[in-house]
Structures are given as C-alpha cells and as structure tokens.
Amino acid sequence: MSDFICSQCQKPVPDPEKNLWVCGSCGNHSRLGWQQRLAITADVGTFSEFDSSMRSGNPIEFPGYIEKIEELRKSCETSEAVVTGRCTIKGFPAVIGIMDSRFMMASMGSVVGEKITRAIEYATANKMPVIIFSASGGARMQEGIISLMQMAKTSGAVARHTEAGQLYISVITDPTTGGVTASFAMLGDIILAEPGVTLGFAGKRVIQDTIGAVLPERFQTSEFVGEHGFVDAICRRSELPDMIAKIIKLHGYKGGQ
Secondary structure, X not given: OOOEEOOOOOOEXXXXXXXXXXXXXXXXXXXXXXXXXXXXXOOOOOOEEEOOXXXXXXXXOOOOHHHHHHHHHHHHOOOOOEEEEEEEEOOEEEEEEEEOOOOHHHOEOHHHHHHHXXXXXXXXXXXXXXXXXXXXXXXXXXXXXXXXXXXXXHXXXXXXXXXXXXXXXXXXXXXXXXXXXXXXXXXXXXXXXXXXXXXXXXXXXXXXXXXXXXXXXXXXXXXXXXXXXXXXXXXXXXXXXXXXXXXXXXXXXXXXX
C-alpha cells in the first residue's frame, strides 16, 4: 500500500496498514472507514453483519437526500453510516457497532438509530457485551425531528441492556459530537477514547459565543475530557483490542484466546 499524508502534520505515513493508520511523526490517529476498523478489531472471519439491507426514507422530502445516500452507499460499501453485527474479539463473542465518518459524517438518522438499537437489543437477548465505536457529527438534520428521536431510542436500548446486567463498552473516535455524544456514546459502562479525539456536544466556537469566554486550547479533546472524568481511559489504537478483551474477561464473559 502506498504512503498517505498525515492530516495533522502533513508528513507521509509509510505502510499505513501495518501502522494502523497512526502517524509515526506526530502520533495522529487518522480516521478509519468501517472496513479498516473491523479488520483491526474483530477476529478474522468471525463477523456476521446485522440489518445490511436497511434503507433510509426521506421523511421531510429534503432535496437531493436520497441521491446523496445512494452515492455514499457505493463509495463506502455500506447501506448506512453505521455497520453492526456480531463477532469475536480475541476469542470473546461480542456485538459490535462501527460508525463511519465518510458517510455524511456518520450523522444519526432513523436507520443509524434503528441499527444501533437492534444491535443492543440482540446483545441483551443473547447476554452479550456490546462494543460501539462512535464517530459522528451529530443528528442528521435532513431527517428533521425523526433524527432527534433516535437519541431517546438508543438510550432506552442501552438502559435495558444495563438493567439486564450486560456490559457496554463505548469507544470514542474522531470526531464524536452532537446528538450521538448526548445519547449512547456517553452511556457506556466503560468509556474508552483514542488519543487526540474531538469529543463534545456543541462546537467550541458556538460555546464561546454563547458564554462569552475564551475556552482552553485543548478543550473538547479526549485528553482534556479524560482529565475531567468523562472518559475512563485513553488507548492507542494498537492497544484497543487487548483492552476491550481484558474488560470483557473481567466482567465474567466466557471465551478468550
């Protein structure tokens, strides 16, 4: 695979696949598509996808919306901005969800919310842990109020999963903002984040204009948020599969290599 350029320091990253798309010069963790994330997380050949044919409608008749969705389905090789399914991670069976920022910045519309909800409900019924890799610009405004309803729906599914005594690990990747942050992304029993991730609700400029104060330079980074208790651990990409498997094992699930 040819080199690609780090989006942060603009230096070439040699053999990006081998280096997990992490820049050796500045440590920047480049954004991943769902295929890349799945390949470095799930055990080879164990992934079985849920709801791959689910399609969005156009509830408020937003101009050009369906055409845009169809274009992204082809380029991202997925029906929507999240891919869900079951797999094993270091030998532990789990339900996994991966949001893909290439697909309308992984905004949460009706299908994204439904797929995440169904995946969590499957895990609840089958007494399995859930791992969701969040990356989103927030609610999908092309679907109006229906997009905002997904916040309550996904949060309810997480609550039922928790009440059933099952584990939910939320992994924050870059960027995770808006309605996704305000719902399932921050409801994990354990919340992990990659280094340098943007994590917040409203944008920094909006907050500054609202409160009339200058915010810290590192505001809304995973490191800043972690220092203030909203993230349990910041993990380099190379450490994540082992960390996830260790947490699953500590919670008494069977399996493992």
